[in-house]
Amino acid sequence: MSVLAGGVVHARPTPAGRIVAALNRTVIHVGLALIGLIWLVPTLGLLVTSFRPRSDIQSTGWWDIFNLHLTAENYRQVLEAQGMLQAFANTVFIAVPSTLLPLGICALAAYAFSWMRFPFRDTLFLIVVGLLMVPVQVAFIPVLTGFRELVPGLELTKGYGAVWLAHTAFALPFGIFLLRNFFITLPPDMIEAARIDGASDAWIFRKIVVPVSVPAIAAYGIFQFLWVWNDLLMALVFVQDASKFPMTRAIQNLLSQYGTEWHLLAAGAFLLMIVPLIVFFSLQRYFVQGLLAGSIK
Amino acid sequence: MGVAPQGLELTRDYRSLAGGRTAARRARGPESPRWGVTLLFLAPAGLLLLVFLVYPALYTVLLSFNRGRNGIFEKWVGLDNYTRLFADPDFINLSTFPPSGALWNNLLWIVFYVSIVIFLGLIIAVVAARVRYESVVKAIVFIPMSIAATALAVIWKFVYSPDANIGLLNAILGSVGVAPISWLGDPGIVNFALIGVGIWGSVGFATVILSAAVKSIPAEVIESARVEGATERQIFFRMILPMVSLPMSVLAVTLVVNVIKLFDLIYVMTRGGPGTSSQVIAFTMFIQAFEAGQYGYGSAVAVTMLVLLVPILIFNVRRFRTSSVT
Numbered sequence: 001m002s003v004l005a006g007g008v009v010h011a012r013p014t015p016a017g018r019i020v021a022a023l024n025r026t027v028i029h030v031g032l033a034l035i036g037l038i039w040l041v042p043t044l045g046l047l048v049t050s051f052r053p054r055s056d057i058q059s060t061g062w063w064d065i066f067n068l069h070l071t072a073e074n075y076r077q078v079l080e081a082q083g084m085l086q087a088f089a090n091t092v093f094i095a096v097p098s099t100l101l102p103l104g105i106c107a108l109a110a111y112a113f114s115w116m117r118f119p120f121r122d123t124l125f126l127i128v129v130g131l132l133m134v135p136v137q138v139a140f141i142p143v144l145t146g147f148r149e150l151v152p153g154l155e156l157t158k159g160y161g162a163v164w165l166a167h168t169a170f171a172l173p174f175g176i177f178l179l180r181n182f183f184i185t186l187p188p189d190m191i192e193a194a195r196i197d198g199a200s201d202a203w204i205f206r207k208i209v210v211p212v213s214v215p216a217i218a219a220y221g222i223f224q225f226l227w228v229w230n231d232l233l234m235a236l237v238f239v240q241d242a243s244k245f246p247m248t249r250a251i252q253n254l255l256s257q258y259g260t261e262w263h264l265l266a267a268g269a270f271l272l273m274i275v276p277l278i279v280f281f282s283l284q285r286y287f288v289q290g291l292l293a294g295s296i297k
Numbered sequence: 298m299g300v301a302p303q304g305l306e307l308t309r310d311y312r313s314l315a316g317g318r319t320a321a322r323r324a325r326g327p328e329s330p331r332w333g334v335t336l337l338f339l340a341p342a343g344l345l346l347l348v349f350l351v352y353p354a355l356y357t358v359l360l361s362f363n364r365g366r367n368g369i370f371e372k373w374v375g376l377d378n379y380t381r382l383f384a385d386p387d388f389i390n391l392s393t394f395p396p397s398g399a400l401w402n403n404l405l406w407i408v409f410y411v412s413i414v415i416f417l418g419l420i421i422a423v424v425a426a427r428v429r430y431e432s433v434v435k436a437i438v439f440i441p442m443s444i445a446a447t448a449l450a451v452i453w454k455f456v457y458s459p460d461a462n463i464g465l466l467n468a469i470l471g472s473v474g475v476a477p478i479s480w481l482g483d484p485g486i487v488n489f490a491l492i493g494v495g496i497w498g499s500v501g502f503a504t505v506i507l508s509a510a511v512k513s514i515p516a517e518v519i520e521s522a523r524v525e526g527a528t529e530r531q532i533f534f535r536m537i538l539p540m541v542s543l544p545m546s547v548l549a550v551t552l553v554v555n556v557i558k559l560f561d562l563i564y565v566m567t568r569g570g571p572g573t574s575s576q577v578i579a580f581t582m583f584i585q586a587f588e589a590g591q592y593g594y595g596s597a598v599a600v601t602m603l604v605l606l607v608p609i610l611i612f613n614v615r616r617f618r619t620s621s622v623t
Contacts, residue, residue, distance in 0.1 A: 145368025
């Protein structure tokens with residue numbers, strides 16, 4: 001390497017050098033162990049707390065492991081008395097359509113942008129890339145109030161309609177961008193051959209493009225699902241009926257009502273985290289790919 | 298940036314075998330367009346984008362020049378909302394030292410959060426690559442990426458609790474005789490306490506991105522440099538750093554966008570408090586529009602967010618146009 005040409009000292013393994021190397025390795029292991037602790041302990045502390053009786057939480061810290069009594073009572077209480085079971089179901093009910101709708105719609109549009117010809121195709125695609133950066137905030141007020149003026153009697157925020165449509169619409173620029181960039185790498189001859197044989201675009205889309213793109217579609221689907229699952233802002237704005245609040249809103253309500261009732265908060269927070277953690281540990285590869293690709297969102 | 302498709306290499310071979318670009322161009326569409334079909338593929342996305350994104354964005358821009366009570370156009374006020382916004386000390390106050398306000402807090406986030414996330418991410422990526430349990434370290438720092446900001450907020454409110462029987466941080470301080478610190482209650486500390494949570498949540502992301510970039514340097518190249526006697530410092534500054542500078546800039550842009558859109562964490566952890574000391578721009582927009590009912594004013598905040606993102610929008614479109622539009 002030419003960049004290293006000047007002033008390179010040739011190192012020979014001497015006994016002193018070996019000690020220095022071993023010390024370096026120790027520093028590396030200790031440093032990484034410390035990082036591991038800092039990134040694990042806060043979550044672990046809350047997990048332990050979620051299983052401790054309320055009276056214990058008030059009197060000693062969770063790290064007092066010699067004094068550990070475990071109970072599932074906090075979970076029972078938060079699920080039943082605090083309505084977290086309903087909120088869990090609401091989160092599922094918000095997240096599933098808000099994932100499937102954009103998946104389908106994005107795949108269709110991405111196919112058109114990759115394998116169909118129409119005027120201004122590249123310009124339209126650049127507009128989609130531009131829309132990636134438009135913050136959701138610019139849509140809040142018109143969607144909530146302007147639509148009511150345009151279509152009297154339309155009460156989308158009473159149900160899930162508003163939050164589904166808003167999540168779907170705001171997922172589109174990114175989803176189209178991501179899937180189009182994948183579709184475009186598919187072998188052109190594959191599509192060409194199918195066209196020569198008289199296959200329609202609908203057939204090519206369903207029978208060729210979607211099946212061979214499963215990894216990309218899965219990565220995007222997981223990304224979008226967790227995005228919606230974890231969202232608070234859109235739920236704050238677009239879900240107005242308290243019986244339909246997702247878990248993020250339920251926990252935020254718990255915090256403002258019982259800010260120091262850690263037995264409830266800890267259990268609630270873990271109920272919110274459990275699905276993403278399962279997804280993370282079981283589908284880590286797709287999940288990381290989706291997030292890496294999502295880095296421009 | 299894109300999902301790493303397994304078939305990518307294979308695809309490229311295939312394409313070059315089959316006469317490359319000409320075939321590609323032919324396959325990208327039949328010569329006579331079938332309008333109906335094309336429209337069917339594009340209509341759902343196009344309609345939703347127009348109704349829920351493009352039209353509302355234009356509406357919000359217009360509303361920001363209106364008093365806009367109840368979210369409808371009633372009285373045009375020119376630039377009034379904007380002059381009020383930038384005169385509001387809760388939004389930006391440069392007359393004190395240190396300055397304060399939501400916009401200033403976003404700047405604090407950009408300076409500290411972005412730089413420390415990238416710094417720690419790079420260090421962990423490079424150092425972890427030298428041990429056998431690398432994937433475990435990366436998984437551990439990555440876990441917070443899967444967790445909702447709402448849950449992150451609960452986890453860290455717990456760690457930051459001023460009660461030394463509950464908050465780990467104050468318990469540790471207490472064990473060395475330091476009085477409990479009100480991490481989230483002190484206007485001078487709260488922003489840094491929040492930025493700390495943000496960093497904790499995002500380092501895993503930076504680590505994974507930068508780790509992939511570091512790995513793209515062939516191991517033999519680094520090894521031969523080592524054999525030739527290059528020090529670790531030389532390897533880091535002269536080989537690794539130049540190789541990761543592009544992914545690092547993309548990462549920085551992403552993190553800046555994160556900061557401008559930052560909302561959930563602040564809303565749950567402090568609600569902008571104590572007082573107004575930890576507000577950020579997205580929080581101000583929400584509060585002004587939906588709690589104070591000042592829709593015109595809230596629109597001006599939303600448009601300010603959009604304006605802050607426009608340079609990044611242009612950067613992305615330019616980058617994309619030069620790189621891949623055929």
